[in-house]
Amino acid sequence: MSSQEVINSIKLENIKLGCDTFLGFDNQQNSYSIKNNVLTKKSHTKQFEYNNLSLGKITNVDFQNPLEIIIFYKNFNTVVLLDNQLNEIKKIDFNLKSTPVTLEAVALSSQNQIWIYDSISSKIGLYNVNTDTFKWISTTLENAISYYESDYTHFYWTDINLNLYRISIYGTIEKLGNLPKFDAIQFTKNGNSIYKTDDKLYYYNLTSKSSSKIAIDEKIISKFFFRDGILSIFTQNEITNYKIILP
Secondary structure, eight states: OOOEEEEEEEEEEEOOOOOEEEEEEEETTOOEETTTTEEEESSSSSEEEEEEGOOOOOOHHHHHOTSSSEEEEEGGGEEEEOOTOOOOEEEGGGSSSSSSSEEEEEEEEEEEEEEEEETTTEEEEETTTTTTTEESSSSSOOOOOOEEEEOOEEEEEEEOOEEEEEEEEEEOEEEEEEOOOOEEEEETTTTTTTEEETTEEEEETTTTEEEEEOOOOOSSSSEEETTEEEEEEEEEEEEEEEEOOOO
């Protein structure tokens, strides 16, 4: 790993947040967190909660579209769709499908679809929440998915060998490159990323294959989240927001 430069940060504010897991902020500055397996959405003036304890532990929450939030309950092979006030719109139990599917990854896509990755077939597909139908768009993946993110048109993932791929809604798969070892990671754009290792944060440029350390005050990082130039660090019931400019 080559650290060519340090990315400086400007500390903006500290926000108290008592939770087990801080998830991040949506494009309207609402924060999302989990405490005692209850999802909380918080704005400056309002707070909403959703819990469904019968479905076990929350595995993943996708809030890139605040009007259609997706909760994935892996242990029960179930996906729940919520509106912007965390009211349940729809619950999809994949155990009841005619074709057996064991979900390992779920994320929002476009045109009323969600990305799914099935560990039985090792394929990526698109599930239409309106018609309750799905189509496989990838061939069998050689290695299992270890981390994933999505936007409306692409699904990004890393495998156990730290290879980074993306697939389009039309099924085109591209290998984008290889990533450094990380404890946690978030993609920024063009396959670049911010990652954590040994409680330090780095920015990784996929093209130049170089890492730059991000200078922050925190010595212990429970969780980090980046959006619109703001890097949020969660530790000990508090979020610290930093302004950073990525190269």
